[in-house]
Amino acid sequence: MRIDGWLLDVGFEDNQAVLWVRDPELGRIRLNEPYYPELYAEPKGAAAEELKASIEEHPGIRSVAVVKRVSTIRRNAESTVLRIGTRGVDTFRDVARLVERLPLVARVYDADLSHELKYLSGRGLTPFGAITVESDGEGVIRSIHAAELGLDAHPPPIHVLSFEADTSRDHGSVTVLDRLMKPTYAFEGETEGVIRDFLDYFVDEDPDVVCAGNASLRLIMRLGHVYESSRFGRLAGSEVELFGGRIHIEPHAWERLGFAGLVERSMFTRVPLRLCADWAAGKCIDARQCYEARRRGILVPRAADYQPVMSLGKLLEQDKGGLILAPTVGLHENVALLDFESMFPNIIVKRNVSYETTGVAGEMEGFIAGFTWDALTRRLHFKHRRRELVKGSEEWMWCEERQTALKENLVVIYGYSGCFANRFGSMDTYMEINRQARQFLTAAMTVANERRFSVLYGNSDSLFLTRLGATGEDYEALAAEIALVTGLPMAVEHVFRYLVLLPQKAGAKVGAVNRYYGITAAGELECRGIELRRRDTPPFVGRVQRQVIEALLTCVSRKEMLTVGKERAREIVDDACRQIGEGDVPAEELKISKVLSRDVGEYVSHGGHVTAANALSMNRLRVGSGDLVDYLYVDAGNANPFRRVAPMRLGEAKPDVAKYQSLVRRAAEAVLSGLKWEWV
Amino acid sequence: MYLFYSTEKSRLADAVLHHVIANAVRDDGEAVHLVCGNYRRSRTLLDTALLLDLLDAEGRNMDGILDRIHIIGSFSERHQVRAAELTEELVGRLGGVSAITVQQIAKMFAGKPLVPGVQRGDLGGMASRLKRLGLERGIPVIASCRDGGRGAPVPEPEACGYLMHLANVIVYLRPTPSGAAAHLVKHFDRARVGRRVEFGGYGGLGRITSESMRTLLQEQMVRLREKFRNTLKDDGRRSAFDALWPAWADEQGAMINSDIVSALDLLLLTAVIDNRREIEKLKHGGERRMDED
Numbered sequence: 003m004r005i006d007g008w009l010l011d012v013g014f015e016d017n018q019a020v021l022w023v024r025d026p027e028l029g030r031i032r033l034n035e036p037y038y039p040e041l042y043a044e045p046k047g048a049a050a051e052e053l054k055a056s057i058e059e060h061p062g063i064r065s066v067a068v069v070k071r072v073s074t075i076r077r078n079a080e081s082t083v084l085r086i087g088t089r090g091v092d093t094f095r096d097v098a099r100l101v102e103r104l105p106l107v108a109r110v111y112d113a114d115l116s117h118e119l120k121y122l123s124g125r126g127l128t129p130f131g132a133i134t135v136e137s138d139g140e141g142v143i144r145s146i147h148a149a150e151l152g153l154d155a156h157p158p159p160i161h162v163l164s165f166e167a168d169t170s171r172d173h174g175s176v177t178v179l180d181r182l183m184k185p186t187y188a189f190e191g192e193t194e195g196v197i198r199d200f201l202d203y204f205v206d207e208d209p210d211v212v213c214a215g216n217a218s219l220r221l222i223m224r225l226g227h228v229y230e231s232s233r234f235g236r237l238a239g240s241e242v243e244l245f246g247g248r249i250h251i252e253p254h255a256w257e258r259l260g261f262a263g264l265v266e267r268s269m270f271t272r273v274p275l276r277l278c279a280d281w282a283a284g285k286c287i288d289a290r291q292c293y294e295a296r297r298r299g300i301l302v303p304r305a306a307d308y309q310p311v312m313s314l315g316k317l318l319e320q321d322k323g324g325l326i327l328a329p330t331v332g333l334h335e336n337v338a339l340l341d342f343e344s345m346f347p348n349i350i351v352k353r354n355v356s357y358e359t360t361g362v363a364g365e366m367e368g369f370i371a372g373f374t375w376d377a378l379t380r381r382l383h384f385k386h387r388r389r390e391l392v393k394g395s396e397e398w399m400w401c402e403e404r405q406t407a408l409k410e411n412l413v414v415i416y417g418y419s420g421c422f423a424n425r426f427g428s429m430d431t432y433m434e435i436n437r438q439a440r441q442f443l444t445a446a447m448t449v450a451n452e453r454r455f456s457v458l459y460g461n462s463d464s465l466f467l468t469r470l471g472a473t474g475e476d477y478e479a480l481a482a483e484i485a486l487v488t489g490l491p492m493a494v495e496h497v498f499r500y501l502v503l504l505p506q507k508a509g510a511k512v513g514a515v516n517r518y519y520g521i522t523a524a525g526e527l528e529c530r531g532i533e534l535r536r537r538d539t540p541p542f543v544g545r546v547q548r549q550v551i552e553a554l555l556t557c558v559s560r561k562e563m564l565t566v567g568k569e570r571a572r573e574i575v576d577d578a579c580r581q582i583g584e585g586d587v588p589a590e591e592l593k594i595s596k597v598l599s600r601d602v603g604e605y606v607s608h609g610g611h612v613t614a615a616n617a618l619s620m621n622r623l624r625v626g627s628g629d630l631v632d633y634l635y636v637d638a639g640n641a642n643p644f645r646r647v648a649p650m651r652l653g654e655a656k657p658d659v660a661k662y663q664s665l666v667r668r669a670a671e672a673v674l675s676g677l678k679w680e681w682v
Numbered sequence: 683m684y685l686f687y688s689t690e691k692s693r694l695a696d697a698v699l700h701h702v703i704a705n706a707v708r709d710d711g712e713a714v715h716l717v718c719g720n721y722r723r724s725r726t727l728l729d730t731a732l733l734l735d736l737l738d739a740e741g742r743n744m745d746g747i748l749d750r751i752h753i754i755g756s757f758s759e760r761h762q763v764r765a766a767e768l769t770e771e772l773v774g775r776l777g778g779v780s781a782i783t784v785q786q787i788a789k790m791f792a793g794k795p796l797v798p799g800v801q802r803g804d805l806g807g808m809a810s811r812l813k814r815l816g817l818e819r820g821i822p823v824i825a826s827c828r829d830g831g832r833g834a835p836v837p838e839p840e841a842c843g844y845l846m847h848l849a850n851v852i853v854y855l856r857p858t859p860s861g862a863a864a865h866l867v868k869h870f871d872r873a874r875v876g877r878r879v880e881f882g883g884y885g886g887l888g889r890i891t892s893e894s895m896r897t898l899l900q901e902q903m904v905r906l907r908e909k910f911r912n913t914l915k916d917d918g919r920r921s922a923f924d925a926l927w928p929a930w931a932d933e934q935g936a937m938i939n940s941d942i943v944s945a946l947d948l949l950l951l952t953a954v955i956d957n958r959r960e961i962e963k964l965k966h967g968g969e970r971r972m973d974e975d
Contacts, residue, residue: 102799306797310755311768314715315748318730318943326896327935422720422757440939460935512900512931 005031005135008158009127009148010210011247011274012118017090019121021143022247023135024160024210030247033135035143038064039094039120042083042301043101044073046108050082053106057086060100062093073111073301075369075426076358083111083301091117111301115292118274123296129268129275130158151269153383155400157262163209164253165200167218169193169225176200176222179213183257197225204234211249211275213256216242255279263403270377270411283414284423290411291426294373308427310420320433324462325440327447329503329513333560333677334458337468337501337520338477340450340484342442343491345463346416347378349438352489357419357428369426374415381408439463446484446492453480459503461516466501474523497523500555500563502676504532519673521555533669538611540665542591546578547669554673564677575670579663592657593632593650601627610635614649623651635661683813684824685787685849687839690724694855694862695826699783700729702824704736707750711780714772716765718756718786720796726786728753731898734943748943752776759790759800766811773819782816784809784825788841806844813848829854836865895938895945902945903930929956 007025014020019037024030045053050068058066065087070080086101088094098113112120125146127133132149164179174193177185189196189203200222212219212234219235219242226233235244244250255264268275271286272293278286292302342348349355356368381404388401418424420432439462447457450467459466469476477494485492501520506512517531527548529535534544553570557563581587596611602619605612614633615625625631632650638661640646648655688694699715706713719726737747752772756762773779790796791805809825816823829837836854839846846852852868864879911923929952937948 306758306760309757309761309764309768310753311772312753313749314728314730314733314751314753315746317753318748319941322895322938325935325939328932330932422755422761444939511927512903512934 003137003139005033005133005137007031007133008130008160009133010160011129011249011276012121013247014091014117014121016092019117020247021135023133024158026159029208030210031141032247033137033141033143037091037117037121038087038089039091039117040085040087041094041098041101041113042071042073042085042111043104044081044083044108044111045106048106050084053104054084056106057084057101057104060097062088062097064089071111071301072299073109075295075300076428109303111303112296114304115302116273116277116289118277119272119289119292120296122272123293126297128272130160130265131269132158153380155262155384155387155397155404157265157400160210160261161207162211162213162261163204163207164213164256165218166215166253167200167221169196169221174225178203181261183253193225194229197222197229198231201226201231201233209248211251211261212244213251213253215253219250249274249276251275251279259407260399260403262400263407266380266404266407267410270408283411284418284421286411287415287418288424290373291369291424294369295426298369303425305425306423307425308422310422310427310429312429320437321429322440323436325443325460326462326515327457327460327465329459329466329515329518331503331505331513331676333563334468334501334503335499335560336470336472337458337466337498338472338480339495339498340446340465340467340477340481340492341495342446342463342488343493344378344381344412345439345442345490346435347374347412348490349435349442350416351375351378353438355431355435355438357426357431360428360431360434370415370419370431374412377408377412381405381412384408442488442490445488449484449487450480453483455480458501459513459518464495466503496520496528498528499523502673504672504676507672518676519551519555527551527555532672538594538596539669540592540594540662542578542582542587543662543665543669546574546666547673549574550670550673554677568674568677571670571674575666578666582657582662582666583659587657587662589634589650589654589657592662593634595630595632597630598625598627608643610647613643614647617644617647618649618651621652634658683809683816683849683851684822685827685839685841685845685852686824686855687827687829687841687852688855690828692855692857692862694857695828696726696729696785697732698855699785699824699826700732700736702781702783703751704733704740706781706783707737707747708740710750710778712750712752712776712778714752714754714769714776714779714782716754716756716762716769716782716784716787718762718765718784718790720757720790723793723796724789726789728785730943731945738944744943756790758797759795759804760797762790763800763804763808766808766815769812770815773815773821779819779821782812782821782823784812784823786827787825788827788839788845791842792840802842803844805842806848809845809848825849836867896934898945899930899934899937899948902949903927906949926953926956929953
């Protein structure tokens, strides 16, 4: 049988790899082939043959061979290692643990990779990539061929079903959601009927991807079991396992990246979406590096194996990070923000900076440069294609989702190069990328100064410049000249009519890094680092701050801003404080939302969100690391922390008027602090 | 093997290690320093500003001195266990190592494991290997750690029992109103155990700040304003000091990007440049006026 489709997922059953492929005509197809995972061991104090003799009788080991392999990315020389084949995924971990503990083993390789990654890299397959498979009647793979990854923004024809479920003892509802997570249809009524109807609907829809919160999915599974209805998965401990090769993703991943973005993330990571949808960027890059290393025949060391050793002199001289030119605090007119496009990935690609090429002369393409080039090319393609499309159109959305997903990883590649968690890590590489970035920014500054532009602020890959009477064309010409001189693409990101660079909050009379607001020539507001950009700012406070900024920046002159604008700002603040005092602001508008970065018990200091989370736990509502906690200030000055805040989930509470009024005033003062020019 | 411990907040034990390093690199000696900590749990940083101050205070020539301080980063339990092997390699290669210091030896092994496969007992193995290395080569091994929070008036160290057994000398340090006090918890001369020594001036040990260069510059600026500028008798000089502030605030990028490591040197250099700029402006103004005349 020949199947032409898209690779959905891969799983394992003992010594079989199970592939799920979506064929537009045949539907979701299950295929399988034998899979015997391998690891490698480097002998220590003994010949490889001696080590081989000592382990080959182990019942979990299927084969042992002495082979030559490249065991470090920094040297191309081969080492003698043992290739140890196991009998299947069930025995792999035990064998790996045993081998690693042997005194005759210096190091193990390929021992802590997921089987999904091992299988896909071994076969050269990419999740959601187009494949052609020849199989026998029982689905055993005879041949498999992966097509080149295309640059079509359209995601593969994969059917996604999103829903949320909620039930009480005798009433239930399951709401089906569209791609924007808006309700399209709701099953409501007596719980048993709702569950049966939804499960029938599910069978009819037969989705490939199920997008639902863990709680909703668990509820459906549990009730499906209670009512003995047809089910599409089962509970396996705290996890939900879906039948038939379906993929489960959480709604927050979908909301953040959209389906095209999630597909792109899985393609970058080279790991099935089921696993990588929620991964941090570092973990995605680690997976891609391991995939590429295996494709190049390089053995993969254990995670977090990299340990920096260097002299303090070298550390102080070279480990400086990006170049930050302190902002000139105050109001500025006619300012352009010039930005090096994807500066760090471009340095990696164009200057061929990689773990094995840093400080080494040669023509060889660097390890990081290879996959960074691939991701960068794709991102720029989708970014530029997006500009040609109608904003908000379906294809525009796909391009936006894909380029955002790629950007998330691209901006981290350089930082991850020196991270201790990076198994291939190298501080030299990280410092070299930073050194070059500093050189490029300095070169850009020099060009700007030669053209009589003043630098107001610079941050790693961007410059805020001004020149009396400069036009948009002048700034464009400058960006083009800098691009020519440096060899890195540079673009005018914004031209601001007014820009206010803010001082540090601590009042040290020094400009704050990445803290500003401004209005562009097109009338759009741009802000960084101020309250309205923060999720833990109450929505009402954020809105008041925005109104204050608008009141100032829509003035026609500097003079008007300081007189009329300031007066308008004062009125807005007074009115907001009056609304709070009179109880006209709903609690929802005053809530503070903060994510718990760790489990409640692990916090040393107890901020409002931790106290609120503690209060929820005491009321038997589970909250843990990664959960969003919404709370209100109810008596901010109380000595008892539990009386200071009230979690929103515990019902109505009376907000602390004085506290919220002070938050509003502080937000307004933050905006006005940049206008006090005579502050020294 | 010596173990110093103190509360995490006072950082006295870490300050002692900085003194040890500064002494070790005297007379062409080398120092190997292990930094143990993980930013996800609790960060441990070598305070380069304090170290430079200590070296500077003795009037040392800084040329090459920083290249004789070798840092081994340990960011997970596995790193720390392997750090013993790396230290052996480094000591063998360098030859003239005068001290091996381990900053926060026990921190990584407190709480939930960061990486699987390494147990608390492995810390003892790592410390034992370092001690043996020190004995074989005649190099003192000095470690710091936090107090464990239990026991009064002298709490126990955070370190495991085996580490306490390994250490020949254990000293507890705590801040006092007049400075700091050292309490000898363990010593091979038993008659000395339990002794307490007070030494005046917290500044004698130095405060650990562990901040970025940007923060160090800004702290130096604030310190100069509070302790230097405010005691200037002449109003004009105070105004002159204030007039330097914008240049310091504006040019931090250049200061950090340079190869100079002392915050005060950087501020002085920037002040000189700013003064030169003013002189040039005055000069050009004067020349213009002369031309007009």
